[in-house]
Amino acid sequence: MKKLIAFMVLAPPLFGAVVFSWILVRGPRMTVQHHIREFQMVLPGPAPGSVSVTSATSAPAEEGAGGVTGPKATPALLAQGRIYYSYYCLFCHGVAGAGDGPVGNSYVPRPADLRHASVGAYPDGELLQRMLTGAGHEPVLERVVPQRHRWPLVAYLRSLSSSR
Numbered sequence: 001m002k003k004l005i006a007f008m009v010l011a012p013p014l015f016g017a018v019v020f021s022w023i024l025v026r027g028p029r030m031t032v033q034h035h036i037r038e039f040q041m042v043l044p045g046p047a048p049g050s051v052s053v054t055s056a057t058s059a060p061a062e063e064g065a066g067g068v069t070g071p072k073a074t075p076a077l078l079a080q081g082r083i084y085y086s087y088y089c090l091f092c093h094g095v096a097g098a099g100d101g102p103v104g105n106s107y108v109p110r111p112a113d114l115r116h117a118s119v120g121a122y123p124d125g126e127l128l129q130r131m132l133t134g135a136g137h138e139p140v141l142e143r144v145v146p147q148r149h150r151w152p153l154v155a156y157l158r159s160l161s162s163s164r
Helices: 002-026 075-088 117-121 124-133 140-144 147-162
Strands: none
Touching: 075 147, 117 147, 124 140, 124 147
16 A cells, blocks of 8 residues: 555656656757848848938048048038937047046046047048047947948047137
8 A cells, every 4th residue: 555655646746757858858849940140141132113322421432541531510410420429439538528438537548638639630531540449449449330420420529629
């Protein structure tokens, strides 16, 4: 009788463990899992009859070269630049561009004072290149700041250096 009671107590959990193990090892599973990575994607072509549109703030073809000039600084471009400055630059360079942002205060050396006349003296292409790959940025900003945000940022940095 004791053997029967022991069997009735131990058999259900043992049977459950065997079934669970079988399902875990041999049960239904997704044997083929599709992982489409960005670099493996093949994007569809443009729709028939579509027309390519370029933004007014799009960068020239040779972005970053010393002789390249950005678009003319308009109030709309400066407003965009101010917004992008608050996204990418404000925390290190501060509200006024003095290099006294909340994160920048912890850096040694401190971030550059963007209001300085030497910043405004750079040609557009060189200012853009230094902005993206300068000390403390390499190469993070080059990967983070999208192409369409770069020239408004350059225009806004110029306005900071000229307003001082």
